Amino acid sequence: MTPSVLSVWAAAAGLLLLTTGATRSGPPRPLAFPTAEGFGRYATGARGGAVYHVTTLADAGPGSLRDAVSQPGRTVVFDVGGLVRLQSPLLVSANLYLAGQTAPGDGITVYGDAVSFTNASNTVVRFLRFRMGHSGSPGKDAVPIASGHDLIFDHVSVSxxxxxxxxxxxxxxxxxxxNSLVAQGLHPHSAxxxxxxL
Incomplete structure (x- = not known):
């Protein structure tokens, strides 16, 4: 094999390892979900954890989204669809799978303040809409992630x-x-x- 052919073959083998997650020391790592891509594709979500049913659109209390994300290790499914109006920022725990695709009707929109995924390592978020709005905390991002690792957002929109x-x-x-949409902010300087x- 010539050196140039060897280089091409090695590059192709490296790409295959990157794509499948295979390593020299073990089997491929499972993806967060079958079509997961990018650096966060191996987020584990809540594998082996509990299933939490969101049964109300209220800001807080049993069955609320706020209660659902307050503890790690949960797959969050939605028995209701509609608008969750936040009264304060929502802080998301680690090791969660937020399965917005389970919501009936037009799905779930989270409105009214920031939803922070800071330190929400190994979290999977799918099919949710985040709308902060004028009533949100001044000077804050709609969805901030200041620290943590292995997060994947799929089919979400943020504005x-x-x-x-x-x-x-x-x-x-x-x-x-x-597969997501990041739209307009509310201030002239917003990006x-x-x-x-770091």
């Missing part, structure tokens, strides 16, 4: 942040945003998001 919309800053690593490594 109306009071600063930026979707921001990955400081110590966050292995984050994927795929779709800030991607700032």
């Amino acid at each position: 109306w942040g009071r600063d930026e919309n979707f921001s990955v800053t400081e110590a966050a690593t292995n984050v994927t945003l795929q 779709g998001g800030l991607i700032q490594p």
Whole structure:
């Protein structure tokens, strides 16, 4: 085999390893879901954890989205569809699978304040809409991720942040945003998001 052919073959083999997640020391790592891509594609979500049913659109209390994301290790499914009106920022725990695709009707929109995924490592978020709005915390991003690792967002939309919309800053690593829409912020300086490594 000539050196140039060997280089091409080695590059192709390396790409295959990257795509499947295979390593020299073990089998392929399972993807977060079958079409997961990018750096966050191996987020584990809540594998082996409990299933939590969101049964109300109320901001807080039993069966609410806020209660659902307050503890790690949950697959969150939605028995209701509609608008969740936040009265304060929502802080998301680690090791969650937010399965917005389970909501009936037109799905779930989270409105009224920021939804923070800071330190929400190994979390999967699919088919949700995030709308911060004028009532949200001043100067805050709609969806901030300041630290944590292995997060994937698929088929989400984010808009109306009071600063930026979707921001990955400081110590966050292995984050994927795929098949999604990041739209307008509410201020003239607003950007779709800030991607700032350490």
